[in-house]
Amino acid sequence: FLNGKSAIVTGSTSGIGLAVARALAGAGADVMLNGFGDADAIEEARAGVAALGSGEVLYDAADVGDPAAIAALVARAHDAWGGPDIIVNNAGIQHVCGIADFPPEKWDAIIALNLTGPFHMMRAAIPHMRARGWGRIVSTASAHSLVASPNKSAYVAAKHGLVGLTKTVALETAQQGITANCISPGYVWTPLVERQIPDTMKARGLTRERVIDDVLLAAQPTKEFVTPEQVAALALFLCRDEAKAITGANLSVDGGWTAA
Numbered sequence: 001f002l003n004g005k006s007a008i009v010t011g012s013t014s015g016i017g018l019a020v021a022r023a024l025a026g027a028g029a030d031v032m033l034n035g036f037g038d039a040d041a042i043e044e045a046r047a048g049v050a051a052l053g054s055g056e057v058l059y060d061a062a063d064v065g066d067p068a069a070i071a072a073l074v075a076r077a078h079d080a081w082g083g084p085d086i087i088v089n090n091a092g093i094q095h096v097c098g099i100a101d102f103p104p105e106k107w108d109a110i111i112a113l114n115l116t117g118p119f120h121m122m123r124a125a126i127p128h129m130r131a132r133g134w135g136r137i138v139s140t141a142s143a144h145s146l147v148a149s150p151n152k153s154a155y156v157a158a159k160h161g162l163v164g165l166t167k168t169v170a171l172e173t174a175q176q177g178i179t180a181n182c183i184s185p186g187y188v189w190t191p192l193v194e195r196q197i198p199d200t201m202k203a204r205g206l207t208r209e210r211v212i213d214d215v216l217l218a219a220q221p222t223k224e225f226v227t228p229e230q231v232a233a234l235a236l237f238l239c240r241d242e243a244k245a246i247t248g249a250n251l252s253v254d255g256g257w258t259a260a
């Protein structure tokens with residue numbers, strides 16, 4: 001159902017973004033991958049995504065913390081396919097530290113990537129969406145867009161801000177065939193999380209199961225990780241015509257975290 005539509009998914013060389021890119025490509029969209037990583041691994045991922053659908057899949061190394069790079073990213077997708085019709089603001093970073101010691105440069109980097117990057121993406125893409133009378137903006141927020149945890153001031157502020165930005169853009173585009181929504185995952189099983197388990201087992205002298213239940217999933221009532229594919233399935237649904245009335249929403253996929 002996305003044949004002829006074009007999509008940019010930021011931070012799609014791994015984790016949630018890669019799963020979203022796979023879902024969009026599988027539905028027929030042309031997809032621009034983005035993110036950092038080993039060149040061979042990225043090419044392997046690109047070819048794997050391309051094999052899922054009939055659209056073209058390209059990769060762009062834009063740093064989403066850099067407004068000029070975002071403008072070039074959107075222009076490249078536009079030149080290749082028209083649009084972009086779909087943007088998925090997914091690239092994000094975290095830094096864990098108390099407020100008094102929080103490095104100002106980490107604050108600036110997190111706000112730049114997790115909040116200002118989506119602003120520049122939307123600003124550049126929306127005129128193209130308006131020209132075609134159709135658009136879908138999906139941003140990966142977090143349970144931390146709704147609740148806080150200690151030592152995550154920049155991340156929590158950026159994710160709360162991303163929800164406010166999304167609501168505003170939803171109102172500005174409400175009569176133009178464009179929707180803007182956030183998806184707010186809880187703890188998602190990504191390679192990044194998996195890699196933390198052995199170190200945490202060693203540091204705390206815990207079994208793998210205790211690390212998962214008592215450390216990683218302490219806040220998640222289901223005691224199960226969300227999967228990248230579950231997040232991607234919702235992002236794909238938001239791109240359907242049936243989802244045109246869903247705009248300005250912040251949809252939780254968090255195993256009950258924010259119900260507690």
Ligand code: NAD
Binds near residue numbers: 014017037064190
């Ligand atoms: P990940 O580390 O697996 O993926 C992050 C992606 O962003 C990678 O492709 C990376 O290369 C890319 N990236 C990093 N810096 C970038 C930059 N400056 N410019 C462009 N790309 C950049 O992480 P993930 O878990 O898949 O997270 C994706 C999004 O989901 C983030 O916004 C994150 O805050 C959010 N999220 C993750 C979880 C979780 O538990 N994993 C929970 C809630 C929200």
